Amino acid sequence: MGAYSRAEDTTVEAKQAKSSALAQVETKGMPLVTREITRQWTIEDSEALYRIEGWGQPYFSINAAGHITVSPKGERGGSLDLFELVNALKQRNLALPLMIRFSDILEDRIERLNACFAKAIARYNYPGTYKGVYPVKCNQQRHLIEELVTFGKPHQFGLEAGSKPELMIALAMLDTPGALITCNGYKDREYIETAMLSQRLGQTPIIVLEQTEEVDLVINAAKNLGIQPIVGVRAKLSTQGVGRWGTSTGDRAKFGLTIPEIIQVVDKFREADLLNSLQLLHFHIGSQISAIQVIKDAIQEASKIYVELARLGANMKYLDVGGGLAVDYDGSQTNFYASKNYNMQNYAYDIVAELKDACAEHNVSVPTIISESGRAIASHQSVLIFDVLGSSDVPNEEPEAPKEGEPPIIWNLWETYQSINYENYQEAYHDATQFKEEAISRFNLGILRLAERARVERMYWACCRKIVKLTREEDYVPDELEDLEKIMASIYYINMSVFQSAPDCWAIDQLFPILPIHRLDEEPTERAILADLTCDSDGKIDRFIDLRDVKSVLELHSLKSEEPYYLGMFLNGAYQEIMGSLHNLFGDTNAVHIKLTPKGYQIEHVVKGDTMKEVLGYVQYDVEDLVEKIRRRSEHAMQEKRITLQESQLLLQNYERSLSRYTYLVD
Numbered sequence: 001m002g003a004y005s006r007a008e009d010t011t012v013e014a015k016q017a018k019s020s021a022l023a024q025v026e027t028k029g030m031p032l033v034t035r036e037i038t039r040q041w042t043i044e045d046s047e048a049l050y051r052i053e054g055w056g057q058p059y060f061s062i063n064a065a066g067h068i069t070v071s072p073k074g075e076r077g078g079s080l081d082l083f084e085l086v087n088a089l090k091q092r093n094l095a096l097p098l099m100i101r102f103s104d105i106l107e108d109r110i111e112r113l114n115a116c117f118a119k120a121i122a123r124y125n126y127p128g129t130y131k132g133v134y135p136v137k138c139n140q141q142r143h144l145i146e147e148l149v150t151f152g153k154p155h156q157f158g159l160e161a162g163s164k165p166e167l168m169i170a171l172a173m174l175d176t177p178g179a180l181i182t183c184n185g186y187k188d189r190e191y192i193e194t195a196m197l198s199q200r201l202g203q204t205p206i207i208v209l210e211q212t213e214e215v216d217l218v219i220n221a222a223k224n225l226g227i228q229p230i231v232g233v234r235a236k237l238s239t240q241g242v243g244r245w246g247t248s249t250g251d252r253a254k255f256g257l258t259i260p261e262i263i264q265v266v267d268k269f270r271e272a273d274l275l276n277s278l279q280l281l282h283f284h285i286g287s288q289i290s291a292i293q294v295i296k297d298a299i300q301e302a303s304k305i306y307v308e309l310a311r312l313g314a315n316m317k318y319l320d321v322g323g324g325l326a327v328d329y330d331g332s333q334t335n336f337y338a339s340k341n342y343n344m345q346n347y348a349y350d351i352v353a354e355l356k357d358a359c360a361e362h363n364v365s366v367p368t369i370i371s372e373s374g375r376a377i378a379s380h381q382s383v384l385i386f387d388v389l390g391s392s393d394v395p396n397e398e399p400e401a402p403k404e405g406e407p408p409i410i411w412n413l414w415e416t417y418q419s420i421n422y423e424n425y426q427e428a429y430h431d432a433t434q435f436k437e438e439a440i441s442r443f444n445l446g447i448l449r450l451a452e453r454a455r456v457e458r459m460y461w462a463c464c465r466k467i468v469k470l471t472r473e474e475d476y477v478p479d480e481l482e483d484l485e486k487i488m489a490s491i492y493y494i495n496m497s498v499f500q501s502a503p504d505c506w507a508i509d510q511l512f513p514i515l516p517i518h519r520l521d522e523e524p525t526e527r528a529i530l531a532d533l534t535c536d537s538d539g540k541i542d543r544f545i546d547l548r549d550v551k552s553v554l555e556l557h558s559l560k561s562e563e564p565y566y567l568g569m570f571l572n573g574a575y576q577e578i579m580g581s582l583h584n585l586f587g588d589t590n591a592v593h594i595k596l597t598p599k600g601y602q603i604e605h606v607v608k609g610d611t612m613k614e615v616l617g618y619v620q621y622d623v624e625d626l627v628e629k630i631r632r633r634s635e636h637a638m639q640e641k642r643i644t645l646q647e648s649q650l651l652l653q654n655y656e657r658s659l660s661r662y663t664y665l666v667d
């Protein structure tokens with residue numbers, strides 16, 4: 001990964017899985033040939049190949065049967081076999097693609113975050129507390145919010161709303177005394193009044209000013225309602241974020257107030273005799289901050305502003321550090337955008353230590369620390385399982401030796417094919433490519449027959465296959481051969497829609513760990529890219545996590561007829577569900593909530609995915625109407641004797657049944 005580094009100066013140990021040792025073997029009566037000596041593939045090889053420990057700890061690992069094991073409570077024990085779970089759920093008529101949510105993982109994430117801050121507070125003798133809030137926008141599903149509120153109770157964990165509808169959720173769903181509701185996003189009078197009035201119901205809303213227009217609205221509402229609100233300001237920090245959300249900070253950021261604007265707010269609140277209400281400073285420098293240095297810089301700048309606000313007379317009590325706590329999607333522990341070079345504990349240490357120092361310097365009392373960690377809370381709890389429907393491969397058979405009378409170009413290619421070895425494969429690749437191109441020109445000139453061209457192409461692919469096998473064993477691969485793996489890749493057709501279930505893969509090149517959930521004790525001999533069900537050529541996945549940068553092909557097993565092949569997409573519990581779209585009218589997937597019990601597990605909730613009827617309704621079709629149209633059309637066709645009664649019955653039966661079924665392919 002070269003340019004990317006870990007915060008601590010440790011080098012990441014490159015565990016390169018080597019499937020098999022290729023050896024030059026002299027066989028009787030034949031020239032030097034390359035023969036594969038396969039040693040037994042182990043689950044440790046799969047573990048290294050898919051980097052499960054890197055991104056999956058402590059929740060995901062591989063068991064002796066070669067299946068993924070889920071330990072939803074982390075180190076606190078208890079586990080289940082994901083493959084067996086999927087089979088059991090399928091027997092309950094829950095078709096794939098299927099989203100499995102592990103409630104215990106959600107609980108563990110909340111516990112972990114709170115434990116990290118508790119440890120930091122103890123370590124630095126911080127005379128204040130931590131009170132997290134969960135940003136609802138990250139995943140708004142009711143069952144998830146309900147669980148979150150329940151699990152968060154011991155920690156007075158609250159909610160963050162970024163819009164009016166999210167405020168509606170937060171105000172109604174949070175029932176933890178003392179837990180906070182941070183109110184962000186664009187606000188109108190109704191939003192502000194509703195938030196303020198909820199104080200009368202026992203809620204603790206904090207209205208965070210993000211735009212200058214909101215200042216007067218808040219002051220007027222407070223006067224009119226006679227309520228003393230808790231108000232915060234969101235600062236535009238000058239600390240530069242990095243990566244995708246780097247522009248969430250700075251003067252040009254969409255949200256937040258500049259320093260002069262913040263000073264104006266203080267003045268206005270003082271004039272309105274509401275300076276006591278001004279209690280919170282908020283910043284959010286973007287999501288998935290992969291470098292700890294950026295976080296350190298931001299907290300340093302923010303704590304200085306906090307102290308200054310207190311010195312100006314504001315009744316400062318809270319510092320809200322926003323989101324940004326990253327998830328290590330590729331398990332590389334680097335500042336690569338799909339990773340992070342720090343852990344949750346470092347994050348908490350840095351925030352607590354910096355705040356303590358800054359406040360001590362000016363004798364300002366330390367704030368209650370709020371974080372709005374969404375991704376770090378919600379990502380791990382859900383896994384999307386989908387099946388592979390089939391594959392298409394480049395020609396994959398051993399070429400036959402040429403016969404007397406075949407054109408010289410076929411003999412040339414055959415010779416090249418036979419000669420390929422470790423020393424000459426790059427040269428052989430040039431030769432083979434040149435012969436193939438020559439053959440195509442000859443074909444275009446009418447010199448080569450179609451069947452002969454087919455022979456040439458098959459032999460060319462055979463050469464490439466042999467070469468690619470050799471390059472896999474090398475640490476260094478010449479540039480021109482790097483793409484060969486991609487060109488040779490199989491296409492695996494998957495029963496899901498990228499646009500519905502992993503929109504960030506398509507929209508912002510986000511990486512999620514993807515791997516088979518079974519057969520992990522078996523060598524994955526194929527290299528593939530994934531193509532989804534939509535008929536959009538963007539509906540594919542051809543970027544996969546890797547220790548170094550990104551892989552363009554994924555190692556998978558060859559498909560067996562009559563045996564399903566299940567893949568899992570992990571860490572996709574944040575943002576994907578709500579941003580998923582109905583491209584090609586593939587709807588929401590089935591979802592289940594699983595909870596560990598002393599005896600195994602129990603299914604807490606089943607949320608059936610969309611039926612065709614439902615998705616058609618979203619685009620304003622009335623299914624009765626559609627059925628009626630088909631019925632009339634088939635009556636007409638019967639009268640004209642274009643369709644039999646039997647055929648027409650079958651057609652209508654299928655049509656009507658489809659409407660009430662899942663939008664994905666079912667077996």
Ligand SMILES: *Cc1c(COP(=O)(O)O)cnc(C)c1O
Nearest residue numbers: 284287288323324372373374375
């Ligand atoms: C999106 C958002 C968050 C959540 O960010 P994560 O990186 O997912 O933790 C928190 N606060 C605000 C204001 C946001 O807009």
